[in-house]
Amino acid sequence: MVKLREFSTQLAQRLKDAPNKPTEPTRLAVRIGAESYLIEMALAGEIVSLPGIAPVPWTRPWYRGLANVRGRLIGVVDIMQLSGRDPLPPDQSQQVLVFGEVLGVNAGILVSRAFGIRNLKELTLLEGEAPATGLAPRASWEHARYRDNDGLTMTELELRELAMSPHFSAIGV
Numbered sequence: 001m002v003k004l005r006e007f008s009t010q011l012a013q014r015l016k017d018a019p020n021k022p023t024e025p026t027r028l029a030v031r032i033g034a035e036s037y038l039i040e041m042a043l044a045g046e047i048v049s050l051p052g053i054a055p056v057p058w059t060r061p062w063y064r065g066l067a068n069v070r071g072r073l074i075g076v077v078d079i080m081q082l083s084g085r086d087p088l089p090p091d092q093s094q095q096v097l098v099f100g101e102v103l104g105v106n107a108g109i110l111v112s113r114a115f116g117i118r119n120l121k122e123l124t125l126l127e128g129e130a131p132a133t134g135l136a137p138r139a140s141w142e143h144a145r146y147r148d149n150d151g152l153t154m155t156e157l158e159l160r161e162l163a164m165s166p167h168f169s170a171i172g173v
Helices: 002-020 159-164
Strands: 026-032 035-040 044-049 063-069 072-077 095-099 107-111 113-119 124-126 142-147 153-157
Touching: 026 044, 026 107, 063 095, 063 107, 072 095, 095 113
Parallel strands: 035 153, 072 107
Antiparallel strands: 026 035, 026 113, 044 095, 063 072, 095 107, 124 142, 142 153
């Protein structure tokens, strides 16, 4: 009984202290095709298994269609194709990263898989490094590039900038 009381006291103290501590700059790490990206946790709503996607006529090829995610209609976008790259093959489109409600956009992007959380303080910023060969120039929503201790290069994907992009909202042909 004493241990439970002690635990409760420690937990209450940690919760009380939590808002006073600066938050770590953590990012969700996802793979989209052969590329790795970092996404701000506060802007990512959730990652779900690829639901059924209903195609929408007269839309651009990168706009895959609408999906029902827990009763919410989400526009599903192939960000690789939107960025001028080859479309994400069906065998690599396994999940949808749904935008957080804070962005005010009912949308999500196809991802191959999420593979963890990264702290930006533990990554090396690659300044001025060109994108990998074979890729189109970086889109405006692709920001800094980082390398982790294992040598994996990841690009920070700014969902807010993507959601506000006129290119992103112009789905009609």
